[in-house]
Amino acid sequence: MSGFRLPAGGAVDRGRPLAFTFDGKPYLGFRGDSIASALLANGVRVVGRSFKYHRPRGVWGAWTEEPNAIVDVTRRGRTTPNLRATVEALDNDLAVRSVNALPTAAADRVALLDRLSAFMPAGFYYKTFLWPRWETFELAIRAMAGLGRVDPDNQPHGDNPQFNARCDMLVVGGGPAGLAAANAAARSGRAVFLLDDRADIGGQLVHRGGSIEGGDWRDWAASVTAAVEANGGRVMTSTTAYGVYDHRLVSAWERSGTLPDALWRIRPKTIIVAAGAVERPLVVPDNDRPGVMSADAALVYLRRFAVLVGKRIAIATNNDSAYPVADALSEAGAEVELFDLRPDAPPTTLRVVRGAEIEGVAGASGVEGVRIGGQTRAVDTVLLSGGWTPTVHLYAQARGKLRYDEALAALVPNVEVEGVRVAGAANGAFNLDEALRQGHAAGGGQGAPPNAPSGQYRVTAAWPKPDAPGRRWIDFQNDVTLKDVALAAREGYVSVEHLKRYTTLGMATDQGKTSNINGLAAMAALTGRSIDETGTTTYRPPFVPVPMGVIAGRRRGALISPLKRLPLEAEHRADGAQMREYGGWLRPAWYGPDDPGRAIQREAARARDAVALFDGSSLGKIEIIGPDAATLADFSSYNRLSNLKPGKVRYGFLLQESGIVFDDGVTLRLAEDRFLVSCSSGHTDSVVTRLELWRQDRFDPRRVVIHDTTAQWATLTLTGPRARDLVAALDLGAALDDDSLPHMAFTPAAFDGAPLRITRVSFTGDRSYELSAPARRARALRARIVEKLPAFGGGLLGLEALMILRAEKGFIVVGKDTDGTTMPHDLGIAGPRDSRKDEYIGKRSLFTPAANDKGRKQFVGLTVAQGETALSTGAHVIEGAGRARRSMGYVTSSYVSPTLGAPVALGLVANGFARMGQTVGVYHLGAERRATIAPAVALDPEGKRLHA
Amino acid sequence: MQIFPCPFCGPRDETEFHYVGEPKARPEPAEAVSDAEWSAYLHLNANPKGASREVWLHMTCLESFLMTRDTATNAVLGSEPFTRAAS
Structure with a gap:
């Protein structure tokens, strides 16, 4: 038992208890809890097993950055896999299951994998592919790999709405900087969309508090949201802006709780990225033990949920932001001791060891102590505060570039991106007054920014040292340690993009929100480069996992490609x-x-x-109308059409400029100045397009028009x-x-x-x-x-x-009986090529050496001996035997003809016209048969039936 | 999702447009065109990094036009209808 609920405080409704289970055991939480806060309140420490070594893991964070607490959640009989317990709201009768744990997180049979960790280095999969034999291990590895289990019965209705919106300014993040930006813009009359992915506005203010404009920040925030709404804007909570795309399109995922989730496609004139920052761990030995948590997260659990995460708490830090956390936890009744890496740590009334680094975390299935100065001190919780990483994802997706700021020990925006501004903690402003100032400026505010007491934030970088002893986790979710990064560097994977793929650092559901910067800083140290020289991996949408149904909206099933x-x-x-x-x-x-x-x-x-x-x-019915209709028809077609008499019909081909048959069909001359092109059903749109393009490019558009009358x-x-x-x-x-x-x-x-x-x-x-x-x-x-x-x-x-x-008549279906090499003479129709003097599409291509090669695949029939079954469509026509066997073409169409009482088949066969009567092999799925090359026309070669 | 300016319909969603190709003069008559010239017409493109003049078709109005885009940033630099030499 470590964490517990305080008797008062927090934003949970103690009058509304909620029953849920975790790995089969029943627990109680309250309305307002997240799954993680409810588990912590119940003293549950082990919430999952790590991906590779099956190490027990506890809750690290309090929001989307969470690497450990990944759970499958069953609600009303339907399971949704891989949700973050820190994000999901608790509800009645949820069945929560840890992932990657057999059978439960607390008792995992595969945990002995951790003892084999020496045999599972970075690049373990890649190495196993090469040696000794991937096939030997594949089944076992596949069974253990992956996170949650997909529920085939969970097929959400295709009812996720999608909205398109425009606004003057989109503010991402409802913390102090975002509020200040929205305030400035709205009060100058601009339509502002203010988005926050939490259910409430305020960001860090909610758990760290603050005074703005001389009063409670909540009063000021309420005046801002009122101003936004009064000026044609919109405040959207529980809405995550997860991607910035070309031409400043922002996609946002809105969760209302009762209605289906919605997708918003927002096109703002300006984007303000005020997405805050994420606290990162210190890379100390065994920093992955259950009970090791982000210091800021511990404050979130205290203030939002009235959960005290431990009774005896060690806080290791390199920056000032851990001190208010320590004060608050102490005030709430915990015994707190600070271990600050900095000799010049700020003054505090609490116990603090200055210039001290934790040498280890004791306790196999949960924190039991910290080692410092060679001794172990008994604690039940270790909070790590390794500094803040600005959430620059949307800025970086919009092609923003970062630079390393030594004083802030953080990567911050470096260049101006048109239409995108970054403010607040996302821009390295970790103090309230500075965040307000930046937000006010980004929102185009005139005059003084909202007033707040001035703050101070100091940090001393504590990047992983390459030669540090012990097992130090950099990426909790993917089980990447400092030694793995070192191994990758030794093996030559020094680019951060290679490092990511080789070690899986920064992959999966959290995308390295807590780990990337520590990983690249370690790589920088290992290779003697600066952090700027080492660079970051590419930031790509989505910022958080978004349900596929939200992205698809109603474009599912038959509506993906309407018929x-x-x-x-x-x-x-x-x-x-x-x-x-x-x-x-x-x-x-x-x-x-x-x-x-x-x-x-x-x-x-x-x-x-x-x-x-x-x-x-x-069948297509495309009219070509006008005094130049005949010349356009001629140019477009392989067969001449200008000499067709009104009232008559002609069969012919349309070619691509490459000479390849694009379509076939008949053309009617309705009148002297009017043709009707009856093309293949599936080609109507592309034939219209092609006629239009050439009409506009080559002809006088006033003298000929194209009119599609198919419908x-x-x-x-x-x-x-x-x-x-x-x-x-x-x-x-x-x-x-x-x-x-x-x-x-x-x-x-x-x-x-x-x-x-x-x-x-x-x-x-x-x-x-x-x-x-x-x-x-x-x-x-x-x-x-x-x-x-x-x-x-x-x-x-x-x-x-x-x-x-x-097929009995040898009539082709273009695209079935022809392929990407078929020219008209391969179908036996060479007349226009040999006689036409005028230009037409594809003409020059019919006279190249390739077009006249002897080995071209030509259109023929294929017959089989009496009593045999039909050939398989797609079967190879072959010559030679054994190793000399090679394909000469293939069967394009094959049927049983009731009229002939025999199979009929068509095919494309190399030099087929010259092979009439020859017997060839036909190979399909391991079996070889014999067939005879024959004319394509199997029935009524004289054409008498046309007139019968 | 990009927004392209059709010279006839105004700014529209990229899904309404079809890329035709780089503007090229068609070499002809066929009898006077070498294999190399024809091959270049069919297959060789300048593919510039940066400003690129391209022929596009707006499929909802079926008008083709010239658009200049920056291929490195996807910024649209302008669009114009075809102009016809007086004949």
Whole structure:
């Protein structure tokens, strides 16, 4: 038993006790407690086990800097891992579990690891990777590594709101400097956002107290928040500004407690970083014992929570800030003795040993004494105050640079960053009056700053000495000792960035808030460099761990990348469509509840035998309009389009400037000055972009415009030998004989008084009619078609069956049957390259030596022996055997054709056109098969079905 | 998150923009362009540290424009619509 609750004082509500458990044992705390303060009040000392050696650890700090008290918290059956006990508010029925401890923090079976510490030096993982065998140890190491346990049932709702805000000034930190800045800015009429990550305003004033403007600081602070709110600003507590990003965007995480946490994206004209400072430990031997704590934290526990952390307390320090702590603890009834490194320590009425360094901390599972002058003095608590480290994270994230200030023994801001100012303890102003002065100036205040008694802060640097004996912890969270830093230096990891990665110093949930400066100072001493020369690691967001759900907000699940929806989705679903994503569109994959394989085969067979309806509404419908439409169409396309007659349709490619096939599709010439580009469903946006870029770059934008009408039109396609009969039965008022409407032509028609276009193009190889109607008329058109289908033996056709039909005909899907090397002549279409004299996108690339290499992968079919199963898509086409075996390409598409009663496959194979009829190996997942290279067109090579 | 000034729409969030590339003259006609010239057009960029003139597309209005950015600090130094040589 060490810490205990005082009968009075603190900001806890003694009338509202809260029951909780820690590692299974029941305890009581009060409303207003943090988990850490409640544990300390109950005399719990060991709150966790260290990451590497499983050493027992106690609470070090009182806020976000906490390296040791990391806990999993179960609330209403849901566990959240790796929370800091010092930050989390206590609540009723919390089950708190220590992390990295088997089974509990107090009795950890793996603690003997500590005795093996000589075998786990810095870079332990890296060394084990190399020798003797990582695999031998991997399972055991993985089982012991890591902190909390993830609860798979804890899946928060995607309801974290996200807000965007602008303001004149964002003040981060509600301590004296932040309040002074907000005061000055608000009173000159500026809109100020004042943020503090605690639930209250005041910062250090809350536990250290102070008099401002001649009265209690709380009265002055209340007048400041009133001024902020009266001038269009906002005071936000429990809100952590955790990152500064480009163009001065600040992200903040707001916790209201009752509502879901929120993300704020704030764009201030000016940022004031008044984030305070963090007390760091002295690097004395065994400074990681439970019961060793930050001196400032002990004062926080006393004043905020009325918890006295010990009865016999030794305070080791090198600076003046420990003295008010000593006075307060003594006043509260503790027996206090100070050990000040400085021979000229300030006067005090308490016992003090001047010019003294603690030589060790005794007590394996908790502090029992301190060694000084070769003797052990019995104490139950050791407070360390090694000076203050300014919280400069946001300034540094905004590209601020630091310098080492000898007098303050701290890294402080050194350069001006546009739009960012640092004030108060974050800027090395550790006295109240100086903090107020800096804040007032940073806020643009005129006249005298808020008045406070002048203070004094003196410190003598006490950086770790490289040759100091004993085990001295620098980073508690990652178990990095002074010797580890020395080893890293010997092994050449002298850059602080290397030091961090090699030893893990400054990593994990606390990001070295208490340890980084001691680590880099040790490295400086080890390498004979100054602290400035040694430098710091890069400061990156987030300042504290932020829940992923807050960052994601509502962009989760289906909303991460919203799908495009067909205007007829409801009708498809009503007919039993199984919807799947294709190129960003949600489209019917097949229909009915049947086994998908059977349903797909049935749909494909019916389309060949009779007629089938599929929804082609997602195909791009991009119009090129104007007197220069034909020249833009020509330049954009591999195939010439200017000689296409109005009313006709042409298939072709769009190339990239690199000559690679970018998209394929048909283009309709609607009129002399008007084309309609029907590109792939997934490429519409990029084709529009590409046409726009070239239009604006190369053409007179007044003479040609691009208009994307994809969303305005629905396209219903009928394909199969009875397609014409069915279209005729729809009464669309257009002549359908092959002279009036031949393949690759279109005709206007009408449906219930609305315009309709009938286009004869075919992605199946069968006679096909695309009926394009305004999207709002599509439902009625589809209903009439579906009503007529049974009379013609027809049915619905999903995308999967359509893929079989097009593969039987050797029709490509760009990006599936082509890759990042495929040029049009690799697909057997070399005509435009050989004949076109004018410029078009990608032209020059088709004439390079690489474009005409003999070994290019070319588009072919692949057949297998009768009775064999389909090849695997992605399987390698190979030649040679054993070690000489090499890939010549791969299978791009593979299906079973119900019409041919055999598998059909397409592939890209090196020099494939010249290998027609050759037998090759096909390798997939360890098995090798044989296949024969064949023409890509497996069904109806003469194309008779188009006109049947 | 950066704010880019579209010359037509004003300052907008960076997620609305698409980087097109460095402004380059397209070498042509193809018959008169060497492999080396074409390769340079396709692949070689100045990639300066500091002020960089770039073509961007504002995807919500679909207008492309020139923007000058400092690639070391991400500061935006200016943006302008294309000007067309009188023809």
